[in-house]
Amino acid sequence: MIIFLYFITGTQWASGQNKLDGSELWFTHMETIESASFACPSFIWIPQSSPTFTIIHKELKSGLNKLYNREVKDVSRLNSNGLCVGTSSQKDLSSYFKKEELSVLGNDGYIIRTTGNNVTIIIANTDLGALYGTYHYLRYLQTDNTHKANFDIVEVPSYQRRILNHWDNLDGTVERGYAGHSIWQWKDLPQKISPGYIEYARANASIGINGTVLNNVNANPAVLSIEYLKKVKTLADIFRPYGIKVYLSINFSSPSVLGGLTTADPLNKDVRIWWQDKAKQIYSLIPDFGGFVVKANSEGLPGPQDFGRTHADGANMLADVLESYGGIIMWRAFVYNPNGNDRAKQAYNEFKPLDGKFRKNVILQVKNGPVDFQPREPFSPLFGAMQHTTLMPELQITQEYLGFSDHLVYLGTLFKEFLNSDTYTNGRNSTVSRITDGSVYDDSITAVAGVANIGLDSNWCGHHFAQANWYAFGRLAWNHQLSARKIAKEWLMQTFSHDQDFLNQMSGVMMESREATVNYMTPLGLHHLMGWGHHYGPEPWCEISGARPDWLPTYYHKADSIGVGFNRSSSGSNAVSQYAEPLLSVYNDPALCPEELLLWFHHLPWNYELINGRDLWSELCYRYSMGVEQVKYFQCTWNSLQSKVDKNRFNDVQNKLAIQLKEAIWWRDACLLYFQTFSHRPIPSQLDQPKSKLEDLKELKFLKTHHN
Ligand SMILES: CO[C@H]1[C@H](O)[C@@H](O)[C@H](O)O[C@@H]1C(=O)O
Structure with a gap:
């Protein structure tokens, strides 16, 4: 059972139809896990009954069946090589656990433990804790490569x-x-x-x-x-x-x-x-x-x-x-x-x-x-x-x-x-x-x-x-x-897939993706340069689009001939004073402020020198350009994994990445050309130069017209 299969299969459930785009992939999963079928219990015992336990039973039966291609038998006692799910009120089960370890579980926590005679017990204080434990167990079978059949897991949620x-x-x-x-x-x-x-x-x-x-x-x-x-x-x-x-x-x-x-x-x-x-x-x-x-x-x-x-x-x-x-x-x-x-x-x-x-x-x-x-x-x-x-x-x-x-x-x-x-x-x-x-x-x-x-x-x-x-x-x-x-x-x-190469490559892309977006939209602590109202594309020039009065002049970036950034230090809006020391002093001083938040807290000159020795203007150019390069890398990576993804999802993601690249370029060009009207400096020659004109980019201000 692959819970997130329900995400990938694309259930058109408004109309009650199922569109199984990803079904081939799902069968691949089953084969992979079948090779470790020793991890599959032979019996299930669920001593209690309630609507939640009915769900637990159903999830386990269908999940184990799909993962290992086996019909797991229901039994009515603790059997060797069995799996048992229940709450601490069930004496047969709770006797395997210390009172104190059960009491710390609270309402939602659970223990999954394999006892002496190869019986795995999922125990909680409530039916819902048992349900969460069941889902954890199934997720573990799907995602743990060791396929060990010996469990000792204790979980209590961070938030109620x-x-x-x-x-x-x-x-x-x-x-x-x-x-x-x-x-x-x-x-x-x-x-x-x-x-x-x-x-x-x-x-x-x-x-x-x-x-x-x-x-x-x-x-x-x-x-x-x-x-x-x-x-x-x-x-x-x-x-x-x-x-x-x-x-x-x-x-x-x-x-x-x-x-x-x-x-x-x-x-x-x-x-x-x-x-x-x-x-x-x-x-x-x-x-x-x-x-x-x-x-x-x-x-x-x-x-x-x-x-x-x-x-x-x-x-x-x-x-x-x-x-x-x-x-x-x-x-x-x-x-x-x-x-x-x-x-x-x-x-x-x-x-x-x-x-x-x-x-x-x-x-x-x-x-x-x-x-x-x-x-x-x-x-x-x-x-x-x-x-x-x-x-x-x-x-x-x-x-x-x-x-x-x-x-x-x-x-x-x-x-x-x-x-x-x-x-x-x-x-x-x-x-x-x-x-x-x-x-x-x-x-x-x-x-x-x-x-x-x-x-x-x-x-x-x-x-x-x-x-x-x-x-x-x-x-x-x-x-x-x-x-x-x-x-x-x-x-x-x-x-998607258990393929190691796919996992390494795409987890790499995912891990880098937010930073890439920061780079091509709002690097170095810039913020809210998005189109007024819809918040989609770049609109750092918002003063022409009828934005709210507090956004004027020059939005939140405050670009002018001297520099760029919002002065929230003690010499500006003093928003820094809302933070505790030592953060207050750190944020208040451009030399100490983390570079990723620099322009959030400071208005700095275009020639302000950053840690790597570049001036602020050049660094902005590099960051915007880097964001675009990162998206190109995402595209290449995805394309190289074509054989590992089903056709529909491969194409869908490929199309989206093409849009993302177009728009990363749009963001880079619009922001750099616009800021250039204040900095009056060239974009470093080793970087791609914008092909569009600022005036034309301003015309793209409406949502998604650029998709055509
Ligand atoms: C639900 O309204 C939203 C509004 O659409 C959004 O642009 C802004 O982020 O915040 C509001 C809020 O969080 O209340």
Whole structure:
């Protein structure tokens, strides 16, 4: 059983058909693993029954059958060469384990261990822990080359709540979605159930994702109407045995827009009663409903500030309403209201004064960077700064600023860079991961969110390799210590091939891909040079396109005749002051600031000398050119692996890489020609010179016209 086969096979499940593009490859997998059939158990014993155990049984039977081409027998006791799955309440099984080792597993953890007489036991404290253990076992069989049959694995997840955020609208569109329409068939629900919902649940459960926010944070109040809640209930019922809790994004004005009240003031009694009644209705339909995500007072959306109240007033009112049901409030710290000040400082300025003012069941959901999901940003200074408030990271899986689903960009490296960032807020090793997983502060809730890249496209995510980002998010949410390379290889093995050369080459491409994108889009700490509104191609000249007033002049790069970069040092916007020492001093000094963030924090002259001796202008030229060369290398690598990939996927990826190369050149030429109008310097002669004219490139500003 190859869980990620369901990604690669391209299930057109809106229409209920299966399109098995990758089936040949899948059979190749079976042959490979069959050669190690000694690892296959001869018997399965599942002593307990529940909807989740039914899934466990089904997954094991079909998985082992597909991997080893064997029908594994069901038995009703521990048999030599058998596999047994159960919970610690099952005395026959728990007697093989120490009490203490079982108690640390919590709700979702598990142990997979082979005991004396060659019996392998998967044990957990809950049915769901047993399900996660089962998926781990199957993944291990697929991806571990040693095929050893002796297990001793103990796993406890890094975060309690591992949640996908869908920015899906009720009309079927997806904000920043690049894989077709929403997978939620709102019109058909609750009567008609798409078979894809189960595949979605399996894929998520297989990597430990245990929550899904079904709708866009720019929330339509109608999602809380009884009509929609019945649809949501149907999805929650489907997802429950897979351990996936359902959450909703809410609109803060719901009491007035939906409930007809004259206000949505969080301190108003009628408003509170409206929310209490709503919560009662929700929980009567969905007893294990997870809670709400709230985007308030950001980008024009309503919020407590409209009534002179604070974010804490708004969040706490909702938290009190959900508390008795065990629900949580994920209050977003992404507050963007153009006001002419440095946007990177806004979230910290609004939330830091509220530290310690939030209820225990409120968690602040903070984007990884202080601006907005750029190809590279420093971590948001809120991490670590809010010592009395629980925080959760929000990562973006969908590639809003990274070439949509047209560019091969593996985000495992971006996610890791962020999680490993040391905030120094509680001494050394106060990494973002330790700040948010409860290691540094005693958080009662821990969580991580990823903005989903899933749609109705036949390959789920628009680009075959974009699936790896969904996968990497889930794997890191489960264990943030995994390496990005290990995750890439694991995914490649399950999705494409076990061929060593293929794995080495393509994991190499994946590992380099994000840096390549940074190079051809926004090297050295540049950011937000993307087209206004759609965020796709280059538009560093945004002043001609009617952008927001705070973007002027010259956007976030601030290029002028002297130099380029955003001065956020103490002589500029002083955003550096939001970081703890020693980072503050490091970021504040161009000589100490890591070069990859140089122009994020500093405006430097075109002739500023970098560590390698090049001046800033030449280094920009080299980096942009290097990004293009890297994509050429990705193309060559992919082409050389043609014989190792099925035809359909080979062609699809080949076509996408051709687009990516064209666009990397577009980015390089547009940015260099534009910056050249300030630097007045030549592009070093040993580099490819742009073939287009800046004026012509400016004409390409509309989304994807260049594809024609
Ligand atoms: C859902 O809205 C998004 C918006 O499309 C996006 O461009 C920006 O990144 O952030 C917003 C947010 O995260 O709220």
